[in-house]
Amino acid sequence: MQIYGDTKSGNCLKVKWVCDHLALPYDWIAVDIMTGESRTPAFLAMNGAGQVPVVRFDDGRTLAQSNAIIRYLARGSALIPSDPFDAAKMDEWLFWEQYSHEPYVAVCRFQMVYLGRSRDERDPDKVRRGEAALARMEEHLQKHRFLATDAVSLADVALLAYTRVAHEGGFDLAAYPAVQRWIREAEQALGLAG
Template identity: 55%
Template sequence: MQIYGNFGSGNCLKVKYIADAIGLPFELREVRSRSGETGTPEFLKLNPAGQVPVVILDDGRPLAQSNAILRYLAQDTRFIPADRYEAAKVDEWLFWEQYSHEPSVAVARARVVYDKQAVSDLDPNLVMQGNKALDLMEQALTDRTWLVGEAMTIADIALLPYTRQAPQGGFDLSGRPALLRWITACENQLGLPAFSAEN
């Protein structure tokens, strides 16, 4: 499998995490969105939306959208519950992540890390929406280890990258103990080093 993207992107990291977790070898084809590479005719043949990540499966077919890739790669593995309701709850988190979490938490991080915007200059509404998303996760995880069921699923993998990178966008996780415990549990499950905002 080939992954077109870069691991500075949380959406691309999701694909790396699931591939590593299920022991699926891959080759990274470095593509950076801000360089214009995703707008070339060659790339647009792979993904007309001009976004990373895109994977090229072993049979040559392309697949885009990080959470669609997660679902495809995790099919028939322990990362998607066998129970239909729990599987639907996983999907619930996947849709929420792209609609409510990524557009605020990831965007704030991108403006600070890539656009060199001061945290104090971020749009207050963007910050409010990011904190609202992180608070919802804190509440959901207060009495449980994982977002769905009793084991890690692709819901956790989908939300991990940008949540653990949230301090880079100015979000304070120190007052969210359940979220911090969850991040540590995910890192332990996936064999990741503890995240540092300075990374």
């Protein structure tokens, strides 16, 4: 299996983390999105959206979209709850992450890390909605150890990717102590803490 991605991208790291946690063998193919490497004809043949990550399996099939990839790779593992309702709660967080968290927290980080903008140059609406996403996580994590169940799941993998580096997008995680606790525990459970 080959993973085409950028190690600065949380969406790409989700895939790497799942592979590493489950000891799935892969080759990492670095793609520099800032120089157009995800817009070449060869890359677009794998993913017409021109986005990373993309996984190419040994049989030649490809799969894009980070949450679809991790959902596929983790099938049958403890990262997907065996109880159907708990698995649906995990999916609920996966969908929420892509719709209500990533477009704000990750985009503010992209503006600062990739585009070199200052904290004050961030889009105010994205900042407001990013803060709302972090506040929702804080409220939930004040009552729960992890997001979907009492054990780490793909919901935690998905939300950890950009939450743990939210400060790089100008968000102050000191305001979210339950989120900070969850980051430490999720990193430890996934073998990322070091």
